[in-house]
Amino acid sequence: MYVKLESSRLDYIRLNQKQIRAELYQGIIDSIEISERNGSQIGRRVILPASFIGGxxxxxxxxxxxxxxxxxxxxxxxxxxxxxxxxxxxxxxxxxxxxxxxxxxxxxxxxxxxxxxxxxxxxxxxxxxxxxxxxxxxxxxxxxxxxxxxxxxxxxxxxxxxxxxxxxxxxxxxxxxxxxxxxxxxxxxxxxxxxxxxxxxxxxxxxxxxxxxxxxxxxxxxxxxxxxxxxxxxxxxxxxxxxxxxxxxxxxxxxxxxxxxxxxxxxxxxxxxxxxxxxxxxxxxxxxxYKGHDRIAFEVRSENVNNHIDEIEKFQSARWVSAPEAMWRMYSFPLNEIYPSVITLQLHLDGKQIVSFGDCDMLEDVVNSDMKCASMLTEYFALNKVDEFARSLLYRQIPEYYVWNRQSKTWKRRKQGNVIGRIVSVSPNEGERYYLRLLLNHIKGCTSFQELKIVNGVVADSFHQAALLNRFLEADDCLESCMEEACKYQMPFALRRLFVTILSFCNPESGRQLWGNFKEQMCEDYVHLNLNIDTAEKKALKHVNEMLLAIGKSLAAFNIQYELFNVEPGVNDMLEINEELEIKASDDDVKIIKMLNEL
Incomplete structure (x- = not known):
């Protein structure tokens, strides 16, 4: 009986993918420019939202x-x-x-x-x-x-x-x-x-x-x-x-x-x-x-390859439901609880907040509606314009003193309750959004996206430049902080992937020092397999190498795993090898090769 109830809820989510859509605000504007005026013509893949308990x-x-x-x-x-x-x-x-x-x-x-x-x-x-x-x-x-x-x-x-x-x-x-x-x-x-x-x-x-x-x-x-x-x-x-x-x-x-x-x-x-x-x-x-529900293991082979991603189908596949769990859910007993409550704060660039709208909504009305386009971040800026106390708080501290009203989409002064705020995590390869989060974690009282870019009277061209002018990116402090924060909640595989992202896109001054500071956390999964430290490090470095080789063809000739990063050919030798293999190295590849030579 419970499987019927759960299937009914999932069917509702599936059937309403086209009726109630969440699309980037900027995406709506782009759609208007190419004459896609009807809301049913744009949207996302089939998703299982976080509002579905247990997904x-x-x-x-x-x-x-x-x-x-x-x-x-x-x-x-x-x-x-x-x-x-x-x-x-x-x-x-x-x-x-x-x-x-x-x-x-x-x-x-x-x-x-x-x-x-x-x-x-x-x-x-x-x-x-x-x-x-x-x-x-x-x-x-x-x-x-x-x-x-x-x-x-x-x-x-x-x-x-x-x-x-x-x-x-x-x-x-x-x-x-x-x-x-x-x-x-x-x-x-x-x-x-x-x-x-x-x-x-x-x-x-x-x-x-x-x-x-x-x-x-x-x-x-x-x-x-x-x-x-x-x-x-x-x-x-x-x-x-x-x-x-x-x-x-x-x-x-x-x-x-x-x-x-x-x-x-x-x-x-x-x-x-x-x-x-x-x-x-x-x-x-x-x-x-928080590992999630039990699942049974089976394998189905098919010659028909379907690249369509359906998160609802993935959740339902191999789902195991026991009779006590069915009764627990039918009684609506809570499956989990957290104290104090944690409020997740939205993070988006200017004009790229998430907006909900229906099939019948005219997109011009959606764009021109301050109510529909309001978000936690835009209303945080609005709150700073009228509330002196709010200007003394960082964005993540706002939920401790203010309550987000979903109906009116405004921040109201909190009268009771104990909560903490959390800004959604962002990877460094997301560029401007990452630097926006960095600025919000350090600067109080800003009233707009533009004000975040003003440093000592100088208007920066981007959030990245603003972070540089604020000296938030001096040496590798920013990257160190990024890795430290990730080490608190990410598994070793994800940490190694983040390390590769930093090597590839953030140009750290000392990649070897960054590896040395966090190699213990990046090797934990191999250590738990009862491998000694040296073997665990080599396996972790080999995995880093494999991810770096996936960056592009010109790096295919570069092999970090001459066991430990420290027996590398010089940059000139590297470029000669590329020429022999008829591979042209891009400027970015040369930077990465130079960086890895240090390792």
Whole structure:
């Protein structure tokens, strides 16, 4: 039944691609100039908008919003996972004779929702971990159907959990004393014992191809909790002789999944609690909880090649929906939540804001309508003309003190609420739009696009020139800042692609220094494959080389991977090689070759 509902919503989006369109304002003007006066004659490909909950654009937006919390409040302190227990007494009491929980997805969904709300009260109101500054949580559904929730919690600065000596107050990874804590002992054995796997059970689901547990169980005995390098802490797991029979094997403290004794005793379910303040690359945690819906794997081959891009079809293809998820969505329970709220701010060049219009709208009326052409950015400029306080704020700070009214398309003074603003990210290869974002992140109180270009009475020809006059592009500081910001939320593959973009289009003074400063982040995916640092760097450089070779034919003779960037032919040799291959090097190619020779 839910698949019918979701398909109906997707059909509505598909059928209204032509009726309600979003087109660049500048694109509308161009269409008028070539006599395309009817709105139905212009538009975009079939897209699945971010307003569709659970779609790829929606999940990507939520991930970026969550990373904005990291930029504002710092790294999360607690990573908590709660899984539904089909044997909760609230579920069993409602089952008929000889019935099973999997036959009542309505019960499992509603009761898990109630438990989840109670858990939020314990964390946010009772403050069992301390005062919470920010949090995000996402509800997911396993293949077998049981729901589970992932929490990432950022505590107030005075309550940060950073000292290993305090970790044991919140997290335990040992089997409790059976005589003293009988109830807790039973729950740990029931819910919090991993495996067995490894030599005890080589066929366990957690076993990788190499014959190792992907969760690295059994852990090592440890007398005291201590930091681990860029990972979860090594929790106290004393060799105290406690052994319990679990699923046919004798397991000790090395097999205990970290838990909080109070929460485990109260909720009687698998409730994993980890201290994550020691993790350096927290973006992987956020990426994990916003990875999106489960999908099944299959392959269909066809001789008919269709280059048409249909985002709705891609989303529906291989979509997996379990019965509890269907009930959860039909009850309209939230799948995720973020606090404080993050407002995404529009960013566009002058005359290129997004405008919505219908098939029957005359494009001259759309162009001449101040209401339809208004955007967050244009109204920010308008607000600065009349509000002295607004002129003291950067564009990204506006949502903290003003509310965007979608109906009237104006900024109104905020009376309550706690939100933060985020300007959409931009790649350096977008040119002027990138430099516009740079200016907005540094300059307050501007009342127009033109005013952003005025520096000490001089009117710059472009935003790029304005950034130069403002000394925002001195040396490689701008590029360093760009890479630093990207490292907070982009994966290594995307970072290497950004590095290639900077080498190709931004002419850094020292490409080698830029590589040296960020090579650790650009090599992370290879390091996680258990490769040593040197091998990981070579593989990352090889990937950079392959992307550079794709720039143009004249670079095809240039091979960075003479293993490490430092055994390159000179520029003259490079041009001779090009001549031998009858390839003509452009001026841009020569610049890139010179740049890479330094590497």
């Amino acid at each position: 790829p654009r929606d999940m990507r937006k939520r991930y970026m919003d969550a990373m904005s919390l990291v930029q504002r409040f710092g790294k999360p302190d607690i990573f908590l996972t709660m899984t539904c227990n089909p044997k909760w007494k609230e579920i069993k009491n409602e089952l008929r004779f000889n019935d099973e929980a999997q036959n009542r997805p309505d019960l499992t969904s509603r009761i898990f929702r109630a438990k989840l709300e109670e858990l939020k009260k314990d964390i946010l109101k009772k403050k069992i971990f301390g005062p919470v500054a920010a949090y995000v949580y996402v509800v997911e559904f396993q293949k077998r159907g049981l729901p589970h929730a992932h929490f990432l919690i950022v505590l107030e600065p005075n309550s940060k959990i950073s000292d290993p000596s305090t970790f044991d107050r919140y997290v335990c990874a040992e089997i409790p004393n059976k005589a003293k804590y009988r109830h807790l002992n039973e729950l740990v054995i029931k819910h919090m014992m991993h495996g067995p796997c490894g030599t005890l059970n080589p066929k366990n689901i957690c076993m990788l191809v190499e014959g190792k547990c992907k969760n690295h169980y059994p852990k090592q005995f440890c007398e005291y909790t201590c930091h681990d390098i860029d990972s979860y802490p090594q929790y106290r797991r004393r060799n105290d002789g406690k052994v319990e029979k679990v699923r046919g094997s004798d397991l000790d403290n090395r097999w205990v999944v970290p838990y909080n004794p109070y929460l485990l005793s109260k909720y009687d379910c698998h409730l994993n609690v980890e201290i994550c303040s020691t993790i350096k690359a927290v973006k992987y945690l956020y990426k994990y909880i």
